[in-house]
Amino acid sequence: MKIPYAFLLTCFVASQVSAAEITVSAAASLKDAFNDIITRYHKQYPQSKIKLNTAGSGALLQQAIQGAPVDVLAFADEVTMNQAQQKNVIDAASRKTFALNDLVIAAPKNSRYAVTKLSDLQSRQFGRIAVSNPASVPVGRYSKASLEKAGLWAGLQPKIITTQNVRQSLDYIARGEVDAGFVYRTDAVLMRDKVRILATVPTQNPVSYPIAVSKNAKQAAEAKRFVQYVLSAQGQAVLNRYGFRKP
Numbered sequence: 001m002k003i004p005y006a007f008l009l010t011c012f013v014a015s016q017v018s019a020a021e022i023t024v025s026a027a028a029s030l031k032d033a034f035n036d037i038i039t040r041y042h043k044q045y046p047q048s049k050i051k052l053n054t055a056g057s058g059a060l061l062q063q064a065i066q067g068a069p070v071d072v073l074a075f076a077d078e079v080t081m082n083q084a085q086q087k088n089v090i091d092a093a094s095r096k097t098f099a100l101n102d103l104v105i106a107a108p109k110n111s112r113y114a115v116t117k118l119s120d121l122q123s124r125q126f127g128r129i130a131v132s133n134p135a136s137v138p139v140g141r142y143s144k145a146s147l148e149k150a151g152l153w154a155g156l157q158p159k160i161i162t163t164q165n166v167r168q169s170l171d172y173i174a175r176g177e178v179d180a181g182f183v184y185r186t187d188a189v190l191m192r193d194k195v196r197i198l199a200t201v202p203t204q205n206p207v208s209y210p211i212a213v214s215k216n217a218k219q220a221a222e223a224k225r226f227v228q229y230v231l232s233a234q235g236q237a238v239l240n241r242y243g244f245r246k247p
Contacts, residue, residue: 020047021050022051022226024038024053025072025074027054028076028165028167029184030076031167032190034052040234057076057136058133060080061083064089064214071214072212073089073213075210077141079138081210089214090214098209102201103143103183104201106173106182107179109196111180113126121159128177130173130178130183132166139166139183146203166183170188170191174191180198184207185243209244
């Protein structure tokens with residue numbers, strides 16, 4: 001039997017729609033949790049294709065501003081998402097806060113030193129301290145703000161090793177290349193065999209993670225469905241397993 005061309009064309013178009021591919025740009029600290037979420041998302045929507053791009057939030061924002069193809073943006077602070085909204089990079093109506101985290105001071109696993117207050121970092125025991133670039137990385141901004149509030153930022157400059165993102169700080173700590181560093185609790189927990197948490201650092205603003213659909217998303221429907229999945233009970237359960245808290 002000869003199958004009508006119009007029917008074949010309809011099937012082809014439908015298959016292209018159902019196999020929509022999206023790019024998700026997410027903060028470096030979300031890498032493991034989002035890889036897990038994407039794996040589970042694929043099981044529920046096997047025709048979907050998701051490319052995960054991770055880096056510091058500031059770098060991801062600049063990529064989006066410069067026209068890099070991205071459908072979903074997930075940052076590690078509200079400041080970066082505010083900037084994205086001001087630059088008309090996101091669909092503001094789709095913006096949601098989906099997770100909370102904690103800022104901590106971590107050290108190599110075999111470190112014998114303790115931190116009971118931020119001023120302990122002035123000790124000679126802490127000769128090198130990893131801090132992500134506060135100009136472009138949220139964890140760096142949180143760290144700098146906390147140290148400035150304690151009157152320590154300027155004095156600690158000779159000790160500070162600036163990193164590109166939180167995962168680089170974590171890597172330096174794990175390899176013992178620094179004596180301590182500022183990272184998120186979720187990152188430190190991922191490498192508990194090589195890293196230990198010395199203290200939780202109070203922050204002026206909550207360490208919150210916003211997500212939004214890109215203004216220029218080529219697959220807006222698929223992007224919205226992924227955002228909803230992250231916000232769903234299934235997505236939140238995965239985030240919780242990686243140490244993130246529900247907002």
